[in-house]
Amino acid sequence: MSDYKELLEILLTGDGEKLETLVKAALDNGAPANEILNQGLIASMDVVGARMESGEMFIPEVLMSAQAMGGAVEILKPLLSEEDSAVAGKVVLGTVKGDLHDIGKNLVSMMLESAGFDVIEMGVDVAPEKFVEAIKENDADIVALSALLTTTMPMMAQTVKTIEASGIRDKVKILVGGAPVNQTFADEIGADGYAPDAGSASKLAKTLLKKSA
Amino acid sequence: MMLNRLQSLDRARTERLHHACMEVLNKTGVIFNEPEALEIFRENGFRMDGNKVFFEEDQVMNALKTTPSEFTIHARNPEKSVRIGGDNFVLSPGWGAPFIVDAAGNSRSATMADSNNFCKLVQTSPHLDMIASSMVPPKDLDPKTATAELLASCFTLTDMPVTTNPCCRENAIETVEMASIVWGSREAATRGPVSIVSINPTSPLTYTPEAAGGLIEFARGGQALLISSMVMAGLSGPITIAGTAVLEMAESLAGIVLAQLVNPGVPCVCGGTSCAADLRFCSATIGSPELIQLMGISTQMARFYGLPCRYGGGLTDAHFPDMQAGIESTLNIALSLASGAHYMHQACGILGSYTEMSFEKFVLDEEIGGMVKRAIRPVEISDETLALDAIDRVGCGGSFLMEPMTAKRCRTEFFMPKVSVRETYEKWESRGKEDVTKAAEKHVKERLASYIKPDLDPGIEKDLKAYIAARTNA
Numbered sequence: 001m002s003d004y005k006e007l008l009e010i011l012l013t014g015d016g017e018k019l020e021t022l023v024k025a026a027l028d029n030g031a032p033a034n035e036i037l038n039q040g041l042i043a044s045m046d047v048v049g050a051r052m053e054s055g056e057m058f059i060p061e062v063l064m065s066a067q068a069m070g071g072a073v074e075i076l077k078p079l080l081s082e083e084d085s086a087v088a089g090k091v092v093l094g095t096v097k098g099d100l101h102d103i104g105k106n107l108v109s110m111m112l113e114s115a116g117f118d119v120i121e122m123g124v125d126v127a128p129e130k131f132v133e134a135i136k137e138n139d140a141d142i143v144a145l146s147a148l149l150t151t152t153m154p155m156m157a158q159t160v161k162t163i164e165a166s167g168i169r170d171k172v173k174i175l176v177g178g179a180p181v182n183q184t185f186a187d188e189i190g191a192d193g194y195a196p197d198a199g200s201a202s203k204l205a206k207t208l209l210k211k212s213a
Numbered sequence: 214m215m216l217n218r219l220q221s222l223d224r225a226r227t228e229r230l231h232h233a234c235m236e237v238l239n240k241t242g243v244i245f246n247e248p249e250a251l252e253i254f255r256e257n258g259f260r261m262d263g264n265k266v267f268f269e270e271d272q273v274m275n276a277l278k279t280t281p282s283e284f285t286i287h288a289r290n291p292e293k294s295v296r297i298g299g300d301n302f303v304l305s306p307g308w309g310a311p312f313i314v315d316a317a318g319n320s321r322s323a324t325m326a327d328s329n330n331f332c333k334l335v336q337t338s339p340h341l342d343m344i345a346s347s348m349v350p351p352k353d354l355d356p357k358t359a360t361a362e363l364l365a366s367c368f369t370l371t372d373m374p375v376t377t378n379p380c381c382r383e384n385a386i387e388t389v390e391m392a393s394i395v396w397g398s399r400e401a402a403t404r405g406p407v408s409i410v411s412i413n414p415t416s417p418l419t420y421t422p423e424a425a426g427g428l429i430e431f432a433r434g435g436q437a438l439l440i441s442s443m444v445m446a447g448l449s450g451p452i453t454i455a456g457t458a459v460l461e462m463a464e465s466l467a468g469i470v471l472a473q474l475v476n477p478g479v480p481c482v483c484g485g486t487s488c489a490a491d492l493r494f495c496s497a498t499i500g501s502p503e504l505i506q507l508m509g510i511s512t513q514m515a516r517f518y519g520l521p522c523r524y525g526g527g528l529t530d531a532h533f534p535d536m537q538a539g540i541e542s543t544l545n546i547a548l549s550l551a552s553g554a555h556y557m558h559q560a561c562g563i564l565g566s567y568t569e570m571s572f573e574k575f576v577l578d579e580e581i582g583g584m585v586k587r588a589i590r591p592v593e594i595s596d597e598t599l600a601l602d603a604i605d606r607v608g609c610g611g612s613f614l615m616e617p618m619t620a621k622r623c624r625t626e627f628f629m630p631k632v633s634v635r636e637t638y639e640k641w642e643s644r645g646k647e648d649v650t651k652a653a654e655k656h657v658k659e660r661l662a663s664y665i666k667p668d669l670d671p672g673i674e675k676d677l678k679a680y681i682a683a684r685t686n687a
Binding site for chain 2: 185
């Protein structure tokens with residue numbers, strides 16, 4: 001196994017060009033692509049996530065790191081076997097109907113992707129039925145609902161009810177988040193989890209899938 | 214010399230900000246996701262590209278010509294009607310927080326009982342000027358009737374002028390219909406505004422169907438419009454304060470133009486509650502000094518445009534009525550009122566960047582509001598208040614304690630706090646070293662016990678109930 005300390009250092013600075021050079025050099029030195037991805041990039045992104053959660057890294061810096069990571073993953077993709085690129089899980093993600101806010105949701109999307117999840121991005125103002133369709137179509141493991149407005153919080157409850165009514169509730173974990181949402185609210189509406197920020201959202205997604213596996 | 218260091222814009226910098234607003238409106242444009250809004254702009258000859266509208270400077274200036282610089286919102290009790298703009302300002306309570314943080318610091322969802330208790334606190338308030346519908350949107354209401362029930366409590370539990378429910382077309386229609394019941398006719402309820410609504414563009418530069426549709430309907434119904442953004446610098450606005458201030462003002466002006474096209478002369482308030490984003494968490498920072506900077510610019514630009522301005526409030530990012538909450542709320546309330554804000558939405562009770570309300574903080578903020586109102590009230594200067602006779606009579610040395618005027622005015626001359634401590638250490642210690650939150654908790658109980666329901670024609674109350682029942686069955 002190679003030493004990925006330098007890769008971590010570069011990823012933390014968010015310098016995409018340097019990161020790509022480093023990944024190419026590692027490949028030239030014979031490191032397997034799946035090792036660079038898992039032990040190098042994803043492990044380093046976990047450090048970014050932890051630093052984001054603790055407030056050591058600012059979100060715009062995290063975004064630079066994630067962007068750099070995205071570029072590096074593109075280099076590795078053609079070299080990964082199907083098994084290597086097997087995803088951590090499939091997540092259907094969107095802002096509930098009546099709500100157009102997406103900054104927080106997009107951050108969650110980015111952190112989930114960086115943690116190896118396949119994110120099916122539904123955008124904003126998503127009707128409950130659309131969530132159900134997407135869960136079924138993609139055989140999703142998790143559906144993650146976002147709301148910023150206090151007036152659209154009831155729509156989260158409505159979405160959970162629609163998922164229940166469609167008979168797929170036991171097949172999918174429901175995560176909720178957004179500024180006015182909290183654990184009590186998540187429990188009240190029957191969600192499986194609540195995350196206060198994007199870093200903990202990806203951690204929670206991993207934990208939930210481990211539990212159900 | 215600058216008398217108020219928050220009012221730092223000179224003429225040249227004010228005009229530069231104005232030109233920047235005009236450039237944003239003219240070059241970047243504003244999206245209105247609402248067919249009727251687009252139709253109105255099209256009919257009035259605005260340059261458009263799909264759902265994006267571009268504004269010429271004279272189109273904005275023409276709208277400002279018909280926008281009153283001050284206006285009255287009528288209360289059910291005419292003695293409580295308020296004037297907004299010019300030298301007049303009002304305090305309206307906290308609004309839109311779904312959670313209650315109790316005196317022990319625990320959070321729970323708000324209920325209708327909480328909402329009604331807040332109405333009672335407002336009705337018994339010595340310092341608040343308005344009631345607000347949806348102070349704490351309760352979880353235990355049927356969504357079909359929730360806004361109607363909340364508005365009905367404002368009309369029945371208080372006799373004050375109303376900050377109404379969140380803005381959308383249905384709420385506008387409902388507000389006017391319910392006000393028509395209370396005032397006896399639609400004509401009476403729409404002659405001059407009996408409510409003000411908060412309309413919030415989604416920054417940057419977008420009006421949702423709810424915001425634009427509600428704006429049109431409220432304007433049509435002659436109700437006052439607060440058109441205010443919460444731009445977060447670094448997130449929904451540029452990371453610079455100047456750029457964020459321009460975005461906020463441009464969004465506000467775009468909405469005011471639409472309102473004046475619908476109903477020329479309808480009262481509009483500009484401003485916002487913009488702030489820095491904390492870029493460690495991408496969260497709002499309503500207790501930040503950047504909000505104060507943005508307030509300083511907004512209040513001055515409002516004067517430049519001749520518009521009433523909304524800013525400030527009992528705003529904090531803290532989750533408990535502690536010293537952080539006190540510091541941030543006091544800075545916000547005091548500096549905004551001192552800088553000339555006219556409509557203080559969210560004056561009392563807010564915690565956690567608008568997500569929580571606290572009964573204890575509500576009465577503490579109210580006390581801050583009362584103190585600031587007193588502090589900025591122009592001091593009366595007359596023969597009587599100069600008290601030269603008394604000064605001469607007591608002379609050098611001596612005391613004014615025995616002066617008849619002192620006895621006559623001792624209960625009324627000074628601000629008398631309801632919650633703050635002024636006693637000796639020994640007395641305070643003997644009362645168990647009670648902290649201010651505990652004192653506030655007691656005061657809330659006393660206030661709720663002292664509440665008396667204002668008179669209202671039973672027929673009106675019955676009609677309001679019937680209106681809600683019709684919604685339930687709709």
